[in-house]
Amino acid sequence: MSQEVIMKFLEENWMLLAVAVVVLFVVVSFLKTVLKWVLVIGIILGVAIYSGYTIDDLSKVVTTVKDDALQTLKDQAMNAMLKEAENAEFKQNDDGTYSIKTDNLEITGKAKEDKVKVSFRGVSLGEMSLNDATVKAFMEQATKK
Known part of the structure; x- marks a missing residue:
């Protein structure tokens, strides 16, 4: 995705992103279990999928980051x-x-x-x-x- 598309998405969906960030902070602050990380990953995936990224796009990003780190x-x-x-x-x-x-x-x-x-x-x-x-x-x- 180009930077223009991302900026347009952020402008149109800033309220959803703000709510997602607040929910993430609440989840991370109060939950101390594996469930916390399942919820965090779920929220991030939900926002990413809603923004137009597919699971393939996300897996490519994860693979690239992993390869770069290695x-x-x-x-x-x-x-x-x-x-x-x-x-x-x-x-x-x-x-x-x-x-x-x-x-x-x-x-x-x-x-x-x-x-x-x-x-x-x-x-x-x-x-x-x-x-x-x-x-x-x-x-x-x-x-x-």
């Missing part, structure tokens, strides 16, 4: 790899697996495999290839000790 975390993890490599602790396990830990990162993998699992500040970022220059340099620095 990419930002991956970028931060790569920067942390560069900065924290000298403090990394390498641990080789008897079953052929290994782990490398720093204050913010944890990398786990199996010997002779190309992929490692990366967690940054407790959030799993999925698997990354050992062929990635940053991951490779991080692992080489960690195993030097």
Whole structure:
């Protein structure tokens, strides 16, 4: 949707939006359960659907936000790899697996495999290839000790 359409909707439906915001504040203030978040999500979805957004539009927005957040975390993890490599602790396990830990990162993998699992500040970022220059340099620095 263009900015003009959104502004037109806001001008025409400002009263509905004001009521929705007041109801949201009341729900968040008084309810302390999961029901609170169900009601909040329901109100937001109701206003969004009323404004002309479809569930597909909303799911695209959610997917885009999720992908952007994950990419930002991956970028931060790569920067942390560069900065924290000298403090990394390498641990080789008897079953052929290994782990490398720093204050913010944890990398786990199996010997002779190309992929490692990366967690940054407790959030799993999925698997990354050992062929990635940053991951490779991080692992080489960690195993030097």
